[in-house]
Amino acid sequence: MTTLLKNVLICDGSMDRGRCGSVLVADGKIAALLPPESGEKADETVDGRGRMALIPGFVNAHSHAAMSLLRGIGEEAPLMEWLQTKIWPVEAKLRKEHVLWGTRLALLEMVSGGTTAFGDMYFEMDAVVEASLEAGVRCAPCRGIVGDERWKFDDGLRLAETWKEHGDFVSVQLGPHAPYTVPLPLMKEITAEAAARGLAVHVHFLETEWELGYLKDEFGMTPAEYLEASGILEAPGALLAHCVWLSPEDLAGLNLDALSIAHNPNSNLKLGSGVMDLPGLLGRTDRIALGTDGAASNNRLDLWGEMRSASVLHKGQRRDATVVSARQALRMATYGGAEALGFRKKGFIREGWAADLVLVDLDGPQYLGVSEENILPFLVYAGSSADVRCTMVAGRWIYRNGTYPGVDREKILAKAREMRDNLLG
Secondary structure, three states: EEEEEEEEEEEOOOOOOOOOEEEEEOOEEEEEOOOOOOOOOOEEEOOOOOOOOEOOEEEEEEOOHHHHHHHHOOOOOOOOHHHHHHHHHHHOOOOOHHHHHHHHHHHHHHOOOOOEEEEEEEEEHHHHHHHHHHHHEEEEEEEEOOOOOOHHHHHHHHHHOHHHHHHHOOOOOEEEEOOOOOOOHHHHHHHHHHHHHHHEEEEEOOOOOOOHHHHHHHHOHHHHHHHHHHHHOOOOEEEEEEEEOHHHHOOOOOOOEEEEEEEOHHHHOOOOOOOOOHHHHOOOOEEEOOOOOOOOOOOOOOOOHHHHHHHHHHHHHHHOOOOOHHHHHHHHHHHHHHHHHHOOOOOOOOOOEEEEEEEEEEOOOOHHHOOOOHHHOOOOOOOOOEEEEEEEOEEEEEEOOOHHHHOOHHHHHHHHHHHHHHHOO
């Protein structure tokens, strides 16, 4: 199956400006970049008429997808109170069917907003993978490990073994929840096993200010000392979620070659956790991705919203309109996330790279004046997920003009309501 996306405004996070052109998709990849009025033959031709933008698919680097069932409970409470009194008691009731339908529900929301891959830390992760493969979305699952129960660690290793043949769509990571929930000896064992097996680790790190005191009081360590002592930096890939209270100075002298950071601006704001020093961290590393966190804390699974917030929030914090450019924001939302989740040749529009693509309608009034020169700031500051018309993964349409090919939207909504009622009833 070949698809020609004709006469579109092409834009990605490696470009300073867009350019009009056409893209030929074949065998799940970008086969050729062509002139706008290309006469290339294809099984299907979609003509953007110069009124559509083509961007890489968004990558949600940090989520707990099945928490879509828990949206709206425990609102407006500090993180630990929210977790201990509202979320954890409900999560104790979760079974595989809850996670399956909760993930399916989350995927409806994500793909309609242009998300083509997501990283997920939760329970019953086989159900998460099953739902993602059904929807045609790439997934980096990790079984959340809390406490010192060895079976949770073993379950994470089993997950990696079970899905290793699906590497182009499934990139399993090990998921020690956080330094305050996983004893240091077990954390070291997990990271050592990750290094031995070639697996990445995905961990919450310094989401709230009190965690700084915890590292000092519990371990007598600074954040940098903990990262080194825990072995996190020795894993072939390490993804630190949140890092609200990680300073650029904490990274000085550390080996950052395999370390990525997932910035979750809206969840951190809503939970009152603070604001990550994104401009400062960008001065140390460009391996920064964006995530939504779970729908119970955000409450949206909208990477476009995270992209906009990641740019405008830090301009206000720094009182500097030049920090976190539109190009950097788009790069974090696409290529940065793919890199963090271990998906290679994804996130830019280049020949030979994956055809994970999003068509954006530029006919709305908010795009009056858009051009090749200014397409990036128009998308980041004026656009929104409501402008997404089509989402493609590996050359296959997974969302198109309000429909979900191969997925029963109404059944998912009905079953998700049933699952939520079962959990909260």
